[in-house]
Amino acid sequence: MARRLRVQYEGAIYHVINRGNYRRDVFETPATAQSFEATLAEACEQYRWRLHAFAIMRNHYHLALETPEANLVEGMHWLQTTFATRFNRFRSERGHLFQGRYQALLVEDAASLARVVDYIHLNPVRAGIVAAGQVAAFRWSSLARFLKPARPAWLVARDWLAANGYEETPEHWRDYVRHLVDLAGDRIAQERMGFTEMSRGWAIGSLAWRRAVAKDFAHLALAPGLPRDELREMQTARWQQGLSDALANVGKTADDVERDAKSAPWKVAIARRLRRERGAPTSWIAEQLKMGSASSVRVYLATRRDRLND
Numbered sequence: 001m002a003r004r005l006r007v008q009y010e011g012a013i014y015h016v017i018n019r020g021n022y023r024r025d026v027f028e029t030p031a032t033a034q035s036f037e038a039t040l041a042e043a044c045e046q047y048r049w050r051l052h053a054f055a056i057m058r059n060h061y062h063l064a065l066e067t068p069e070a071n072l073v074e075g076m077h078w079l080q081t082t083f084a085t086r087f088n089r090f091r092s093e094r095g096h097l098f099q100g101r102y103q104a105l106l107v108e109d110a111a112s113l114a115r116v117v118d119y120i121h122l123n124p125v126r127a128g129i130v131a132a133g134q135v136a137a138f139r140w141s142s143l144a145r146f147l148k149p150a151r152p153a154w155l156v157a158r159d160w161l162a163a164n165g166y167e168e169t170p171e172h173w174r175d176y177v178r179h180l181v182d183l184a185g186d187r188i189a190q191e192r193m194g195f196t197e198m199s200r201g202w203a204i205g206s207l208a209w210r211r212a213v214a215k216d217f218a219h220l221a222l223a224p225g226l227p228r229d230e231l232r233e234m235q236t237a238r239w240q241q242g243l244s245d246a247l248a249n250v251g252k253t254a255d256d257v258e259r260d261a262k263s264a265p266w267k268v269a270i271a272r273r274l275r276r277e278r279g280a281p282t283s284w285i286a287e288q289l290k291m292g293s294a295s296s297v298r299v300y301l302a303t304r305r306d307r308l309n310d
Contacts, residue, residue, distance in 0.1 A: 007106055007202075007217045008070040013052070015116045016076065017199055018102035019060040026098070027056050032087065033140045036061065039083040044154035047075035051155050053117040056140035057127060062120045064113060066156075076102055105198075106213060108205025114163040118183060119198045125184045132184035136177050143180075147173055202234055211241040235279075242278040243288055246270040262291045268300045275301065 020026035027033040033056045040063070044051050050066040067075070080098055107113050124130045124138040136143055145151050157168060164179065166172040183189055190196075194204070203210045214237030247253065250266050260267065267289045274280040282294040282301075291297050 006073050006104060007213065008067070008072050010070050011066065011068060012070065012072065013064070013066045013107040013113055014072060015105040015107055015120075015198060015204060016063040016065060016102055017060060017105075018080070018098045020098060026087070027058055027061070027140070030139075035086060036083050037140065039079060039086065041152065041154075042082075043075050043079040044152070046078070047071050049075060049154060051142070052113060052157065052160055053120040053142045055120045055123045055138075055142070057123060057129075062123055064107070064116050064120055064160075072104060076104070103199065105201065106203040106205070108203070108209045110159040110163040112205045114160040115193045115195075116198060116204060117160045118180065118193065119195055121180055122184055125180075132181045135180050135184065143177075147177075207237075207240070211237045211244070214238045215241045236284075239274065239278050239280040239284060239288075242274050242280065243270070246273055257288075257290050262296065263300050267291055271297055272301055 027036060036056055037054075040051070040054065043049065044065075048068055050068065052064040052066065053062070054064070055062045080102070084098070107116055121135065121141060121143045124141060125132050125135050130138050136147055138144060142155060145155055146157055161168060161172070161176065164176065166176050183193075198204065203213060214234050217234075247257075247270070250270070252266060257267075271282075271285045271289060271291065274285055275282070282297040286292055286294050286297045289297075291300065
């Protein structure tokens with residue numbers, strides 16, 4: 001199977017996740033967690049990454065990282081293979097250390113990044129490793145590093161702190177920790193911030209932004225090997241963008257979609273265009289354009305002429 005392609009561009013921000021193969025406890029000892037953190041530091045230095053947050057759990061890790069250069073794939077390959085080599089050499093083991101390929105969810109902006117960072121910093125609490133009031137005491141987290149007097153230049157917080165209304169002062173760091181403690185006990189707030197979606201799909205951000213990215217990187221949605229959930233979301237974003245463009249071209253709105261007949265010529269024309277240019281399935285077209293069933297759409301496409309001016 002072809003290797004899955006990644007969305008890469010200068011300044012991209014990602015939520016990166018990977019688990020131990022067969023969910024094994026890769027980081028079961030302080031030594032292995034320390035080794036991974038040291039290797040991560042090397043990767044940040046070598047590939048000029050800006051690391052906004054990290055958490056090293058027993059069987060997986062989370063990173064919120066920014067790539068000033070479009071080098072996520074190169075850097076992640078180096079990070080994981082280098083750590084795996086060191087791990088296997090120390091343990092006298094062989095074989096794959098991590099479960100498949102890592103997830104890399106694109107993050108839209110500082111506001112979205114702030115939610116991802118909160119999610120990462122609360123991971124030990126949500127996993128039951130530490131109590132909420134001890135979130136800052138978890139050793140293998142960027143939060144513990146941020147609260148120390150000095151930290152490496154590649155570990156950064158300014159953007160996501162500002163998005164939360166904080167500055168890099170001791171007082172504001174204390175406020176941020178209190179924010180995490182409060183958030184840990186507020187499931188409704190976590191749901192509102194999208195915690196359940198932080199490790200799913202391919203992007204974290206607004207629908208308009210996801211559509212724009214999907215349009216810019218449309219060729220990736222056709223790549224073999226893309227996981228089903230990522231593929232579907234990226235494809236759907238492309239279909240939605242195509243639908244929005246087509247509606248604007250014919251001067252129609254969502255109200256017109258609801259009001260006009262299922263077989264309205266303009267609907268049939270848009271349906272044909274979505275099939276031809278975007279490869280959208282008839283079931284999705286039927287739902288979006290209120291054209292009845294998928295079979296109805298197929299009948300309309302077979303019997304009506306395309307009246308949309310391309």
